[in-house]
Amino acid sequence: MSNTALRRIGSHVFVCGFNMPSSSIGLLAGRKGTDAARPRPDRLRAPMPVSTRWFLHQAWYSTFPAGHPKDSEDRQTMTTHTRRVTAHTPVQQAARLMGAVFLLVGILGFIPGITTSYSAMEFATHESGAKLFGIFQISILHNLIHLAFGVAGLALARTASAAYKYLLVGGAIYLALWIYGLAVSQDSDANFVPLNTADDWLHFVLGIAMVGLALLLGRRTPGTEDR
Known part of the structure; x- marks a missing residue:
């Protein structure tokens, strides 16, 4: 599997992990028992806001630059804009x-x-x-x-x-x-x-x-x- 594919999978796990119920996290961690297998309403977490998802997504790809083409285009556009702003006439x-x-x-x-x-x-x-x-x-x-x-x-x-x-x-x-x-x-x-x-x-x-x-x-x- 290529590095780019690994980074894509890691980014989704990284972002989605913040939005998982406590019971699901417990199962992934190897916890056993009724509490870990059965999600309880009081332990369900509210959905993560879209802005927070976007921020974490950008933080991941800034740490691991080799993302999908759309991210590369966005970073290139931002870099070009920054150069235009800082360039002196x-x-x-x-x-x-x-x-x-x-x-x-x-x-x-x-x-x-x-x-x-x-x-x-x-x-x-x-x-x-x-x-x-x-x-x-x-x-x-x-x-x-x-x-x-x-x-x-x-x-x-x-x-x-x-x-x-x-x-x-x-x-x-x-x-x-x-x-x-x-x-x-x-x-x-x-x-x-x-x-x-x-x-x-x-x-x-x-x-x-x-x-x-x-x-x-x-x-x-x-x-x-x-x-």
């Missing part, structure tokens, strides 16, 4: 990538050596002398902005619509920062972030990249039209 992957980059940059901004003139870092002023990689002028506020964008990117990447909005709105914010950096004087109090020329053009590249990813990948993702 391109726009989600892009948002996660951007979030990770911002998070990394924010952390590096607090590491001496990678950030030159670290002791000259201020909270929020154009007089902050710290520079990331010796190029990009930063401050504590500037690093916190990077960290906030990083955390937001990782959190909003859980759904395609939220990831799309993160890339689109985040890109618009960085384009606004680019325009702001060009408009204000680097030595004025208005430049409190602060921003130097390298920061300005980096923000331009980031803004274009994020908006472009949102528009390009958002069209390929089902459901982002319902924004």
Whole structure:
């Protein structure tokens, strides 16, 4: 007899055993006597609910996967559905990538050596002398902005619509920062972030990249039209 047939027989015994009268169970166990041979009304058990039968049936075949074809089809359908739910769309992957980059940059901004003139870092002023990689002028506020964008990117990447909005709105914010950096004087109090020329053009590249990813990948993702 094949393993599949044995498992089918075992599953029926496993499920039906919970619905057998006490006297029948006693006979199967080898009990002798009137009580075991004659079922008594007070010992008869109520029929098992259909939901309970189904649950025990599924528990059996999850333990012994080689079931009948219908069970295999059901498990395959559930597995495919789970993969579709857990699969990440391109726009989600892009948002996660951007979030990770911002998070990394924010952390590096607090590491001496990678950030030159670290002791000259201020909270929020154009007089902050710290520079990331010796190029990009930063401050504590500037690093916190990077960290906030990083955390937001990782959190909003859980759904395609939220990831799309993160890339689109985040890109618009960085384009606004680019325009702001060009408009204000680097030595004025208005430049409190602060921003130097390298920061300005980096923000331009980031803004274009994020908006472009949102528009390009958002069209390929089902459901982002319902924004």
